[in-house]
Amino acid sequence: MNRVLVLGGGQLGLMMAEAAARLGLVVDRYDPERALLLPGTSDLAVPISWEECQERYPVITVEREAFPETGFSAELAQSDRCVARGALQVIPDRFTQKTMLDKLGIPTAPWVMLDQAEDLPRAVADFGGVVVKARSGGYDGRGTWIVGEGGDLSAVPAVELAGKAIVEQKIPFRRELSIVGARSITGETLFYPLTRNWHVDGILRLSLAPANACSDLQAPAEIMLKCIMEELDYAGVMAVEFFEVDGQLMVNEIAPRVHNSGHWTHEGADWSQFDLHVHALAGVPLHALNVHGSSAMVNLIGTPFENAWLQHPGVVHWYGKSVRPGRKVGHANLAASSLDDLRQGLDAWADVLPEGYQQVLDSERALG
Template sequence: MNRVLVLGGGQLGLMMAEAAARLGLVVDRYDPERALLLPGTSDLAVPISWEECQERYPVITVEREAFPEAGLSAELAKSNRCVARGALEVIPDRFTQKSMLDKLGIPTAPWMTLDAVEDLNAAVEKFGGVVVKARSGGYDGRGTWIVGEGGDLGAVPAAELAGKAIVEKKIPFRRELSIVGARSISGETLFYPLTRNWHVDGILRLSLAPANASADLQKPAEQMLQRIMEELDYAGVMAVEFFEVDGELVVNEIAPRVHNSGHWTHEGADWSQFDLHVHALAGVPLHALNVHGATAMVNLIGTPFENAWLQHPGVVHWYGKSVRPGRKLGHANLVAESLDGLRAALDAWADVLPEGYQAILDSELALG
C-alpha cells in the first residue's frame, strides 16, 4: 500500500508525512478540529468525505489518543481500517489501560478508582503517598495531582473528580525510562533501546539515549511492549513509559503513537520513529536499527525561535506553532560518541533547559 491517512493535524503527523515522502509513499493528515484534509506535507487544507477516505486510504493511523465524539474523525477512528482502533478503545481511559495491564500481568503502580470523595482518604491510608490521575484528558502534567505521604489533600478536587479518576501509589523510582517500538501489519516487531527521560512539572524536558546500564532491562521492556501491541492488535509505533524500581520496570503510561521520548531517533538512529511507523504500515520490512553513539533530545518549550540556536551543537526541529507557556514548540538533537561527550553540547543549550539537567547527566553516567 502506498497511501496512509493519519488522524490529527499536528507536528507528529507532519513528521510522518515527511518520512513517507522520502520513501515515495504518501501520508495525508486529517485535522479533526477544522474537519479538513492536509495532503502530504502541505498546509493547503481541503474537504474530504467518508466515501473518499474509504476509496483512498487502505490504512488509517493516529497521532493522538482523543478525538471529537462525533464527525468524520470519530467514524474513521472506529473503522476497521484504523490500525489503532483497539488501542483507542483502551489506552485513553486510565481505568481501562490499568485494567489491561493487570490482566496481562504487567507490573504497574498499585491503584484504585476514585468513585467518591472518601476514596481519596482510603487510598492514602492504603498507599501512603498517592498520585491522582483523571481517567481521561490528562497530558504533560495536566489532570495529575501528586500528594506525598502525609501531604495536604486539599489541592485535589476530589468531589469534582469522583467517578472520573484513579488513585495510584506514589512510586519511589530510581529513574524514568521509555521504550519505543513498532509492530507491522504482518506482526513483525522492532524496538529502539531504552531511553532515560527527565520530566519537570510533568513535561518532558530531556531524553538521553540509549539509557546507561539498561542491558538487563531491555528485553523485559521489549516483551511488555510486544504483549501490549499484540493484545490490542496494534500496528505502527507505540511507546511505553516506565519507572525503574529496584532493578525492575513498572509501567507508568502507554502512548499508542509516535512519542516525544522517541524524537532522538531523528539523528540518533538510521531510521527515525517516523520512518519506522510508516514502514510498519506500508509493508516495508523492519530493518535492524543502528544507533549513532549517544543522543540527547532537548525539548524547546514555551519560547520563540532563536536564530542563535542554529549555531549551537545539534539539529533543531521546529514545529511552526504559535508560542504559549508550556507548549512544545520544537526539539533539538545532540549526538556524540559517548554519553560523557554530550556534556559540552548540553551546556550550549543551558538557556532552554531547567536547572538540574547536569545532575541528570551525572546520575546517568554514574550508573555505568
C-alpha cells in the first residue's frame, strides 16, 4: 500500500506528505474548501473525480475532525476506505464523545447535556464550578465558557446553546497531560511517552516531553487510548488529552489525528508522529520509539516570522499561513539532555511565550 489520501489541505496533511516522501510513499491532500487535490507536498491544486480517488487511494485519512455534511469530502469521509470513519461519527460531537467514554468506563469529568437554558443553573448547583462546551466546532478556547463556583452565568449564551452544548464539572487538576499513539491497519499499537502541556486562554503554548513522574500513569494512558482506538476501529495516530487529578488520569479531549502536543516528536524522537501515522496506514511495522532526552515545543501564535528565530536554539517549523491573532502559524522544537538545559534554550524564546512558562518548567522539574 503506497498511496494515502488525507482529507484537509492544512499543515498537518503537509507534514504527513513530507514524512511519506522519505519512505518512498505518497500522501496526497484533498482540500474540501476548494474541492481540489494537492499532490504530495505541492501547492499546485488539481481537480480529481470520485472514480480517480477509488482507483488511486486504498486508504483515506484525515487531518481534522469536521468536514462539510454534503459533497465530495463528506463522501470520502464516510467511505469504507476512510480509517477514521468511526471516529468522525463520534469524536467531533462532545455529547457522543462523552457518551462513548462513559460506556467504556474511562474516567472523564462529570457532565450533563444543556438541553434548555434552565439546565445551566441546575448543573452549577450540582457541580459548583462548570465548563460549558459547544457540542461541535469549538477549538483553541473557542466554543468554551468557564464559570467558577459562584461565578456569573450571564456571560454564557445559554438560550442560544440549548441543545447544542454540554456542561462539565470544572476539574481542579494538577497538570494537563497528553498521550499520542498509533494503531496500524493490522491492530498493532505504539505509544509516545506522556507529555506535559500548558494552555493559555485555551490555546496550547508549550509542551514538555517526556512529562516527569509519569511511570505510574503511562500504562493507564496507553490502555485508555488503545481502548478508544479499538472501539472506533481506528488506524493511524490519535491523541488523548488528560487532566491529572490526585495521581489519576481523567480524559478531557480526544483528537483522531496527529496532534499539536505531538509536534515535539519531529526532533525529539527517532520517528515523528507524522512518520508513525504514515507507517501505521502503509503497513510498515511500528518499531520501538527512541526518545532523545528532554524536548519542548513552543507554539508560535499570531506573530509574523522573525529571522532572529533562526539564531535561537531549536528548529523552527513555519506553516506559511497568513498571520492573525490567536492563529497557530508555526512551532519551534528544542531538544536537550535535561530539563535544566532545556530551560536555557527556552529562555531565548521568552518573547513568544506568555508570562508563566518558567513556573511551568519549575513545577515539572520539581516532579523529577
